[in-house]
Amino acid sequence: MDEARIARRGLSPRLWLAGGWLVLALLAAIFAPLIAPQDPLAQDLMLERLPPFWLDGAEPGYWLGTDSLGRDLLSRLIFGGRIAFIVAFAAATSACVLGSALGLIAGYFGGWADRIISRIVDVWMAFPPVLFAILLVAVLGTGLSSVILAIAIIDWTRFCRVIRAEAMSQARMDYVESARIAGYGRIGIMLREVLPNVLPSVVALLSLEMGIAVIVEAILSFVNLSISTDDPTWGSIIAEGRLSIHQAWWVLVFPLITLILTVLSFSQFGEALKARFDPVLR
């Protein structure tokens, strides 16, 4: 692939759209109290199930309508973004650190370390992930930290499998042998030579994992097992929307669009990074 195509890949409109959406959603989440038009928790039965602004019966100030308790949907989505992004960053990073470390050790050292870690990965892969997540949160108790911990405990294998394979092929390369002859210790080589070379894959996977974490959080709050407070989350809004689907479709449609855009954006980023760093594609 020549320079021009790489440049074009980097500047593709899809990537700009994905980045634009994520920045917008992140900023909205950070500045939620300043931006949200209403209090996301304020209930008003006089305002229940107001339609979005372009339909008859809409109230000014309630742009996307209200749910069956009269809470403003747009404000709830904006505040729900806070939980979504906290979970995305914290859970994905934890899974990444744990999985990459074990993958690096298994792939670079091989032998018994590899055998034990690979066996654990096998066991983990025999669990249905969603059921595992629900089980862990039920055991750990609902709450933000339980959700983050559960996702990290389940999804570290995604990093471990890929990084193990990469570290394995890196470990066979000449530069590792040269470093050894130059007198570096094994752990030194692993951290100083092998790690930087597997880092691009780690970063690409991290972006994909953030999208997955957002979905898992939504699923957990959909079955009412995420954070236990009244704080709105995208999943809890969806659960509410699923129940009132015949009376107020917008309560399901808007959080769904929000989730789909967020997940697509994270995966676009991940794919783009993968293509960027992949020496074969490059």
Add this chain to the structure above:
Amino acid sequence: MLLQRFLVRLLTMLVTLFGVAIVVFVVIRVAPGDPIAMMLPPGASDDDIARLRALYGLDKSIVQQFFIWLGGVLHGDFGTSISLRQDVLGLVFDRLPATLELATVALLMAIALGTTAAILGARSRGTPIEAGIDVVSGATLSIPDFLWGLVLILLFGVLVPVFDISGRVSPELDLPFVTQFYLVESVLRLRFDLTWDLLKHMLMPAVALALPLAAIIAQLLKQSLKEVLDLDYVVLARVKGFSETQVILREALKNAALPTLTLVGVQFTFLIGGTVIVERLFSYEGLGNMAIDAVINRDLPLIQGIVLVFALLFVLINLTVDMMYALLNPRLRHG
């Protein structure tokens, strides 16, 4: 060679299952919250609590409990569900067929959809059609089954209400079934009215499960087809006057399918894992839906049973795929 490979895999599988059993057991035992206290009305005496504890074996040490439970499992005794007060194995077997039927229908859909898209893409390689298939499959792949389920509910349950969005079968129908394999049995009994009703309920959850897998099949199979299509024997078939579609169907497909097969096996386990939330979404009475209720009710024996059955299913699928790969791959067959 093949037998040796099979035995090694079988042994690995048993080790994996043992690992799963330990993990589930440990995870569940560290759970705060007393399931016994939840079963009894408030004001039950300490005596009653102690008696129930002994009945469910909860008064022994964790290691003892594990081996008592494992011994039971090996004899087909998975214990008694705390919330439903029935034999766990019976409950699991009652629900498993519904999940298996759903997963199988979804798998067949994914293969049909994915293969069609792959052939279409390989046929029109280098054209906007191929680019279109790439974009669509890329996006389809990124959106998980949970979101597809919601999209389908909105489109075909609310906007154009053509399909049922909850349950497995219309409740007003009189069911003559003796097994839980409703779909299979309705066909065998020639009760196509029931088959239709079952399919109408199953279609949307199945499509939600099938779409991401279909996209993966489309991408991978198209890639392998394109590689095979440049080989000499395919060029020869083309020179003989076969049309491009005939060349793909008669010559290229069977040689390009092997890498896809391995992947479909792994992905099928992900699909089955996805039934847990998709069944919940569509109130489909399968194993996954029951699993979520079991977790919410802190029904330890039932959760253990369900997770073990899922794990058994997963390792069996992987074993089957591995053996099929070995049988179909000439290098391994004669190696």
